Amino acid sequence: MCARKRAESDAEASPAADPTAPGAQTARTVLDGPEIQRALTRIAHEVLERTKGAHDVTLLGIPSRGVPLARRLAERVEQVEGRAVPWGSLDITMYRDDLRLAPARALGRTEIPPQGVDGRVVVLVDDVLFSGRTVRAALDALNDIGRPRAVQLAILVDRGHRELPIRADYVGKNLPTSLRESVDVRLAELDGRDAVLLGPARPRPGEEDDR
Amino acid sequence: MRHLLSTGDLSRDEATLVLDTAAELAQVSGRSVKKLPTLRGRTVVNLFYEDSTRTRTSFELAAKRLSADVINFSAKGSSVSKGESLKDTALTLQAMGADGVVVRHPASGAAHRLAGWVDGAVLNAGDGTHEHPTQALLDAYTMRARTGRVEGLRVAVVGDVLHSRVARSNVLLLHTLGAEVTLVAPPTLMPVSVHTWPCAVSYDLDAVLPKTDVVMLLRVQAERMQNAFFPTAREYSRRYGLDRDRLARLPDHAIVMHPGPMVRGMEISAEVADSARSTISEQVANGVSVRMAALYLLLGGS
Amino acid sequence: MTHSSAAHLIRGARLTGRDPADILIRDGVIAEVGPGLSAPDARVVEADGLIALPGLVDLHTHLREPGREDAETVASGARAAAAGGYTAVHAMANTDPVADTAGVVEQVWRLGRESGHCDVQPVGAVTRGLAGERLAELGAMAESAAAVRVFSDDGMCVSDPLLMRRALEYVKAFDGVVAQHAQDPRLTEGAQMNEGVVSDRLGLAGWPAVAEEAIIARDCLLTEHVGSRLHVCHVSTKGSVQILRWAKSRGCDVTAEVTPHHLLLTDDLAESYDPIYKVNPPLRTAEDVQALREALADGTIDCVATDHAPHPAEAKETEWATAAMGMLGLETALSIVQHTMVDTGLLDWAGVAERMSAAPARIGRLSGHGRPIAPGEPANVTLYEADTAWEVDPAALASKSANTPYRGMRLPGRVTATFLRGTPTVLDGKIQ
Structure with missing residues (x-):
């Protein structure tokens, strides 16, 4: 019974994840705070455009960092349209395809807005799109909760290297990367500041990292 | 931790993790699809040497909600009532590839003994006058x-x-x-x-x-x-x-x-x-969530 | 038994730990003891650095025959005894059938003689079938070829005070002794281990010290009242020690034994729920262990007895409550006594000879055992190498069973030779 703490399993397990830590000098900022804000604003506008006013939209962030991103998108849509958009979180841990490769993980929160997902346009929100396995798990999780009219995907950074036939509908930044690199998203809500960092890949035995 | 034998083995963080996990899993009971795929392909054996419909069905429901295959192995009408020892039963379960064994037994320490004989995780569902x-x-x-x-x-x-x-x-x-x-x-x-x-x-x-x-x-x-x-x-x-x-x-x-x-x-x-x-009835409902959490944390990972 | 009739010259052994001397054994008796002996016809046993002890005597052995020959036989138990340095053991009566008639005790006695590895002196049951209801034919067993002097329902307590009084009185006629298994049955119904912190935590039914102590106190008073002789088996608690000390100070003719495991092991071992540590009486606390060591040192407890209790593997590979009680003891006793009593400075080797040979022979009225290593005495001698160590491998023991709690432990000292009336039953550490 030794589940790992969620935050650690996502980004902070290794000292190399912290750019201020020794040995992390090679991590460089590819998106700074204002750039992230502008990207989110643009995505919010795209969502409004594509969904014709986002009347049936529900934003569901994938823990951990997808959740504050979903909230920020909801705030931006509300600022533009003057109308609240339901948002929540969808934990995918129990649907992961790599559960047996690591000790049991602590669960993230799932909070579905009271409207539910049936008949809605659900926009899944996550920070990084990599192999696509997280999104695959999210689609399965969503399927067990209800039957949305449509499902779309919003992502802050698409770093490529897909392993499944999945693509994003809304992308903050396309970031071509090598598999020897890692992408770390920092968000003020969880990490104290906004940034996207590109650094050397951290070896994680047995874990398929969807970053 | 590989087994859940005694609450004395749980640190505060571990115990809190079980409760937090159970709180998340409690939502599953309110959904239309009351099932998670997490333990698909895993086998959980309910090995009950004492009658306990309440605890057995609670564990059974928990395991099934996690998509595990569940085998109910009760002492009555089985090889156990024909005098098979706990160890031989354990070796049988081992040979069947049980990933988890939920055991209820009238002898204190039976779950500890079982844990020494099987590779799978052992969940103590009540051993004598010892623990539950x-x-x-x-x-x-x-x-x-x-x-x-x-x-x-x-x-x-x-x-x-x-x-x-x-x-x-x-x-x-x-x-x-x-x-x-x-x-x-x-x-x-x-x-x-x-x-x-x-x-x-x-x-x-x-x-x-x-x-x-x-x-x-x-x-x-x-x-x-x-x-x-x-x-x-x-x-x-x-x-x-x-x-x-x-x-x-x-x-x-x-x-x-x-x-x-x-x-x-x-x-x-x-x-x-x-x-x-x-x-009293909340305790019964919560029992399923807590047992789902225990099963997930013991069997869900590597 | 190839050297049975040969003379043996043991060279340079330290007699009960004192200065080195030679021991010449001829025709089953000790012919000479002294420095620089020579005997051209004798086979020389180099014993430089070894300790010579009178052959050990066990007052409390379970040999399981008749009835449970899968666990131990008289022959296998006698070999185990020899390997442990014993030349005589008392075989407890709780066999199947129970040794409660002259026929059964003679059978056991004969099997022991046939084995040739160790004298097997049967203990007779006090009550028929160990049922605690009616006296067995104590007189017939005393007069049999086995000449029984020790009577015990061991495994069961003679709990009826009137029956105990009668037994104590009755054995006076043939200088017998009643060896009591002190365990109040009502206070120990379903009991699994020492009652205390550990049993409460483990949820195992407690076995209170008072269940032993109350019976010992009662029996000491009864013994004093009827002027008989009482022996207390496997004393396990500090309170029992205090009662024995008090009884002896009053002049009560009581003797007592302690097992090696009660001198070393404690009840917290049960936390593994491994019934290898399940024994009757149960392992107690460290405080009890210390009191028992001190009592053995000061003579309040007269002797060490193994309570060697072989059980087949399946009797121990089970949950605690259904497991059999008891542990092997013959082949590890001397090492445990060295570790707990000699290496701690509580007892010297002369003390070991007294507690493990002379006293038990005296209590059991075995005239041919427990004698000093001196000219004219029966040549029952154990050679022991104290300055060595060995790791206990259950599979390597001579006993048919493997239920030793010392599995994998490194123990000090090894028996290198045992002579039974001049015949080596163990030589160079190997059973002959």
Whole structure:
């Protein structure tokens, strides 16, 4: 019974994840705070455009960092349209395809807005799109909760290297990367500041990292 | 941790993790698809040497909600009743590839022994008069759900402490989680070394009740009378049973718990059992979530 | 038994730990003891650095035959005894059938003689079938070829005070002794281990010290009242020690034994729930262990007895409550006594000879055992190498069973030779 703490399993397990830590000098900022804000604003506008006013939209962030991103998108849509958009979180841990490769993980929160997902346009929100396995798990999780009219995907950074036939509908930044690199998203809500960092890949035995 | 044998093995973080995980998994019970794919392809054996429909079905439902294959292996009508030893049964389960074994056994320590004989995770579903860890976890979960916390709660555990695996598991777990436990029973139903346990001890229920946030009643078996643990059921009930008058001595916010099965009229009166302060049916519902959490945390990873 | 009739010259052994001397054994008796002996016809046994002890005597052995030959036989038990340095063991009566008639005790006695590895002196049951209801034919067993002097219902307590009084009185006629298994049955119904902190935590039914102590106190008073002889088996608690000390100070003719495991092991071992540690009486606390060591040192407890209790593997590979009680002892006793009593400075080797040979022989009225290593005495001699160590491998023991709690432990000292009336039963550490 030794589940790992969620935050650690996502980004902070290794000292190399912290750019201020020794040995992390090679991590460089590819998106700074204002750039992230502008990207989110643009995505919010795209969502409004594509969904014709986002009347049936529900934003569901994938823990951990997808959740504050979903909230920020909801705030931006509300600022533009003057109308609240339901948002929540969808934990995918129990649907992961790599559960047996690591000790049991602590669960993230799932909070579905009271409207539910049936008949809605659900926009899944996550920070990084990599192999696509997280999104695959999210689609399965969503399927067990209800039957949305449509499902779309919003992502802050698409770093490529897909392993499944999945693509994003809304992308903050396309970031071509090598598999020897890692992408770390920092968000003020969880990490104290906004940034996207590109650094050397951290070896994680047995874990398929969807970053 | 590979097994769940005793709540004494759980650190505060681990115990909290079980409760937090259970809180997330509780949502599954409210969905239309009450199932998660997490333990797909894994086999959980319910090995029950004592009749316990409540605990067995709770574990069975928990395992099935996680998509595990569940095999119910009860002692009656099986090779066990033909004299097969626990070890041979364990080796059989091992050969069948059981990933997890949920064991209920009348002998204290049976789960520990089993853990030494099988590769899979062993979940103690009650061993003799030793422990019943998932019961204590669901009790703590229920307290947290009802009162918002466990730390600092004043919990009175009343009844046959000496023979109670529920009491042992609860004392250890609640102490770990920072609750203040007081055991209340006639001295004959207290272990001789109870003063070394991390809890207070009282023989006077009426004195304890006003300073109690949670009162947990333990089943008192009438056959204890034969061994002179107390003179009569009537006297026990009069001194230690929770009836309406005693209920009134509790603070207004206090809740009443019972691990079941209850003996109405003995340790608890019918109107107390059915009152709004009773969490007895919540405990049953919470049991499934807590057991899902335990199964996931033990079997869900590598 | 190839050297049975040969003379042996043991060279340079330290007699009960004192200065080195030679021991010449001829025709089953000790011919000479002294420095620089020579005997051209004798086979020389180099014993430089070894300790010579009178052959050990066990007052309390379970050999399981008749009835449970899968666990031990008289022959296998006698080999185990020889390997442990014993030349005589008392075989307890709780066999199947129970040794409660002259026929059964003679059978056991004969099997022991046939084995040739160790004298097997049967213990007779006090009550028929160990049922605690009616006296067995104690006189017939005393007069049999086995000449029984020790009577015990061991495994069961003679709990009826009147029956115990009668037994104590009756055995006076033939200088017998009643060896009591002190365990109040009502206070220990369903008991699994020492009652205390550990049993309460483990949820195993407690076995209170008072269940032993109350019977010992009662029996000491009864013994004093009727002027008989009482022996207390496997004393296990500090309170028992205090009662024995008090009884002896009053002049009560009581003797007592302690097992090696009660001198070393404690009840917290049960936390593994491994019934290898399940024994009757149960392992107690460290405080009890210390009191027992001190009592053995000061003579309050007269002797060490193994309570060697072989059980087949399946009797121990089970949950605690259903497991059999008892542990092997013969082949590890001397090492445990060295570890707990000699290496701690509580007892010297002369003390070991007294507690493990002379006293038990005296209590059991075995005239040919427990004698000093001196000219004219029966040549029952054990050679022991104290300055060595060995790791206990259950599979390597001579016993048919493997239920030793010392599995994998490193113990000091090894028996290198045992002579039974001049015949080596163990030589160079190997059973002959």
